[in-house]
Amino acid sequence: MKKVFGRPKSMKANIFHYCAGCGHSIAHRLIAEVIDELDIRGITIGVPPAGCAVLAYNYFDVDMIEAQHGRGPAMATGIKRVLPDRIVFSYQGDGDLAAIGIAESFHAANRGENITVIFINNAVYGMTGGQMAPTSILGQKTTTSPTGRQSVLEGHPIRVSEIFSLLPGTTYIERCTVNSPASILRTKKAIRKAFQCQIDGLGFSLIEILSPCPTNWKMTPVDSCRWIDEAMSKEFPLGILKDVPAEQKKGERRHAG
Amino acid sequence: MVIGEAAIRAGCRFYAGYPITPQNEIPEYMAEHLRQVEGGVFIQSESEVAAIHMVAGASAAGARSMTSSSSPGISLKQEGISSLAACQLPAVIVNMMRGGPGLGNISPSQGDYFQATRGGGHGDYRVIVLGPATAQEMADLTMDAFTLADQYRTPVMILADGMMGQMMEPVVFKEPQPRVYPEIYIMKGAGAGKSKFIRGLILDPLDMEEHNWTLDRKYQVIARKETRHELYGTDDAELILVAYGTGARIAKGAIKRLRNTGLKVGLFRPITLWPFPTNELRDLAKKVENFLVFELSTGQMLEDVRLALQGFARIGFHGRPGGVVPTPAELANVVTRQYDRKQGIIEHH
Amino acid sequence: MLVKTIFAGFGGQGVLIMGYTLAHGAMSAGYHVTFLPAYGAEVRGGTANCTVAISDDEIASPIASAPDYIVVLNTPSLYTFQNRIAPGGSLFLNSSIIAVEPSRRDIRIFKIPSAEMAEKMGNPRMTNTVMMGAFLKNTGLVTPDIYLASMEEVMGSKKKSIIEINRKAFTAGFEYSEEST
Known part of the structure; x- marks a missing residue:
């Protein structure tokens, strides 16, 4: 009998601690599948964040080193510069990347560090109990914006992918989601492209994943998936924001023609 | 300059730092000289915070690593120093103390003694702190700092001040010791084997307590054997x-x-x-x-x-x-x- | 023997390079030396000074409580440092711009019109080198040969012509020497 579905080699046989309907476990699995497919498990080093994914090393069967809140890209920089032939990825939430670690993330991108950042955007602080995130959308109720986020008081949600795509050091940036089978497949393809960019030595790649957090959104998993389509992706449009390899290919073709 | 040269001779291959007076001679020296060494990496980081975490990453990846700063910058680095201690990663941190608190001034001072000798950041830990008094000792202790950091897998601080940093005296560099650092502590990808992780987050209080006592036993050995x-x-x-x-x-x-x-x-x-x-x-x-x-x-x-x-x-x-x-x-x-x-x-x- | 000298002036007058070159020269002559610069937060302007200690024994403190010699290139530095000189010590001042009379009577005073001399030689930036010639003539801390060799080494990649003109400035200072008491 042919086995069509199983645990990726780059995952440990541990049961996820994530809440029902959470997007982290899907993202973890996709990364592990990509690592398997690219056959880079033995040379990959991951940097998990502070936040719900802080225990990611319980799930990934690759070398991992924890970073303090927001410092993942700095740590990944140190690792990658010492071991340039290893594949280094940092896994970060919205608070980690867009608030406390915005400097580390922005500058690693601007230096064009040859690393991959997986950015989980669920518009809320999950682990600490549902506080407002830098990516919470206007009107979104959280425990620290109880009447809904107001731009005059709390500013606007930060569009990380759009901003980072302006930096010359970045090579591949795509915003995806994991709220449907189709979007999950699309996300996996994006992650694979990002890792491929790193393997090819092109520079900084970032995949932003709009990810459901039913517990802190106070919705059912199904409603959460719907909310991503109906509300969240209006603020954060899905799609490829930067694709240097594709642009280069186009340029070559034009040049040849 | 003396510190930079001593560090390179001691096998330092990674430096990250952010400019602050009075210690800019160190990053400037490293920018010029560390990059000329095979495998040598110099990064002018976006902040002190980033610098210390770059050092942590480089240290985990197996490079002898260093950062330097002066008082206000060292305050910023404390998050990372605490993390280095927790994860038992070796690193050398240089503090050229200036007047404080706050921005203070850029003149020589010894106001960071408490911060340095009591751990400095949050949590139950210590940092080995070396206080040179001559340029010769700055060279010798910088080299020793790397050895101690490896030996005890812990951050080591050189605590000097603007006067020590700017004073010039002739120096003779001693022969560096070859590095002794077990491969098992270096993170470089799992290869075909078992993966490993380095962490300071230990959610179970009993496990965390055990980790604290493990660190404490190490500090007691240091306290017994390493006073000078x-x-x-x-x-x-x-x-x-x-x-x-x-x-x-x-x-x-x-x-x-x-x-x-x-x-x-x-x-x-x-x-x-x-x-x-x-x-x-x-x-x-x-x-x-x-x-x-x-x-x-x-x-x-x-x-x-x-x-x-x-x-x-x-x-x-x-x-x-x-x-x-x-x-x-x-x-x-x-x-x-x-x-x-x-x-x-x-x-x- | 332990001799401490303070060089002081405006930032940009080259007081740090004077001390540095002297320290470097004394080191190559086999002495224990310390060179301790002190300057303001400004890169140009402000005041600057440095202390050079030269000894045939290990030097305890690089700071001078009562320096044997003081070299001042501007008036504020005269006010700051003249009371620090050890009794019987020497004060070298740039008489081209320092018009006030030193108040000390228990020291030797050398008034050197170093700025004018440098200007006459075509480059006012060599005030410090002229002064250094006069200073070494009267203190004999190191020989002119050692100092000039040290100067060449410190200036390193600078143009030959600049080194040559500095040699001339040094010699002019060395040959001038008029003690006023």
């Missing part, structure tokens, strides 16, 4: 000054003056500030009753001296915080004001 100090003119002394770094240089000058007037004064100079050479200082109290602590601060090392000598000796104090560097003559005058052969030293309360 210098004795200067203590054999016949009736009064002993206790000072470190720049303070000790000034104290030596004062002692020469005082001895010319017939007053037999000696110096006890801690070289390791943590672990503090408590027993070695207490031994001196068996034959000498009067001690005077001199610091470029309002009295921080004074507390360690009290822990060592309280009840055994009389302890006086002279401090000049804020970036003021007094002359040996001033200190000599203070000694003659505070010390009387019949009544002993005026105790500081």
Whole structure:
């Protein structure tokens, strides 16, 4: 009998601690599948964040080193510069990347560090109990914006992918989601492209994943998936924001023609 | 410059830092020279915070790693130093102390003693702290710092000040020791084997407690085996000054003056500030009753001296915080004001 | 022997390079030396000074409580440092711009019109080198040969012509020497 579905080699046989309907476990699995497919498990080093994914090393069967809140890209920089032939990825939430670690993330991108950042955007602080995130959308109720986020008081949600795509050091940036089978497949393809960019030595790649957090959104998993389509992706449009390899290919073709 | 050269000779292959006066000579030296060394990486980071975490990453990846800064920048690095201690990663951190608190000024000071010797960041940990007093010692201790950091898998701090940083003296570099650091601690991808992780997050309190005791046992070994100090003119002394770094240089000058007037004064100079050479200082109290602590601060090392000598000796104090560097003559005058052969030293309360 | 000298002036007058070059020269002559610069937060302007200690024994403190020699290139530095000189010590002042009389009577005073001399030689920036010639003539801390060799080494990649003109400035200072008491 042919086995069509199983645990990726780059995952440990541990049961996820994530809440029902959470997007982290899907993202973890996709990364592990990509690592398997690219056959880079033995040379990959991951940097998990502070936040719900802080225990990611319980799930990934690759070398991992924890970073303090927001410092993942700095740590990944140190690792990658010492071991340039290893594949280094940092896994970060919205608070980690867009608030406390915005400097580390922005500058690693601007230096064009040859690393991959997986950015989980669920518009809320999950682990600490549902506080407002830098990516919470206007009107979104959280425990620290109880009447809904107001731009005059709390500013606007930060569009990380759009901003980072302006930096010359970045090579591949795509915003995806994991709220449907189709979007999950699309996300996996994006992650694979990002890792491929790193393997090819092109520079900084970032995949932003709009990810459901039913517990802190106070919705059912199904409603959460719907909310991503109906509300969240209006603020954060899905799609490829930067694709240097594709642009280069186009340029070559034009040049040849 | 001396520190940079000593670090490179000691095998430092990764430096990250952010400019701050008075220590810019170190990143400038590294920018030019570390990159010329095979595998040498220099990064001017976006912040002190980023620098220390880059160092952590590089250290985990197996490179001898270093950062340097001055007081306000060291405050920013504390998050990462705590993390290095928790994850048991070796690294060397240089603090060229300036006047504080806050932005303070850029003049030599010793106001960061508490921060350095009490851990500095959050949590239950210690950092090995070395206090050089000459350019030669800056070179020697920088090289030793890398060895100690590897040996105990812990961050080591060179605690100097703007005067030590800017002073020029001839230096002879010693032969570096070959690095002894087990491969198992280096993170470089799992290969075909089992993956590993490095972490400081341990959610189970009992496990965390065990981790704390593990670290503590290590610190106790360090405290037992690694104290260093210098004795200067203590054999016949009736009064002993206790000072470190720049303070000790000034104290030596004062002692020469005082001895010319017939007053037999000696110096006890801690070289390791943590672990503090408590027993070695207490031994001196068996034959000498009067001690005077001199610091470029309002009295921080004074507390360690009290822990060592309280009840055994009389302890006086002279401090000049804020970036003021007094002359040996001033200190000599203070000694003659505070010390009387019949009544002993005026105790500081 | 332990001799301490303070060089002081405006930032940009080259007082740090004077001290540095002297320290470097004394080191190559086999002495123990310390060089301790002190300057303000400004990169140009402000005041700057440095202390050079030269000894045939280990140097305890690089700071000078009572320096043997003081070299001042501007008036504020004269006010700051003249009271520090050890009795019997020497004061070298740039008489081209320092018009005030030193108040000390227990020291030797050398008034060198170093700025004018440098200007006459075509480059006012060599005030410090002229002064250094006069200073070494009267103190003999190191020989002119050692100092000039040290100067060449410190200046390193600078143009030959600049080194040559500095040699001339040094010699002019060395040959001038008029003590006023």
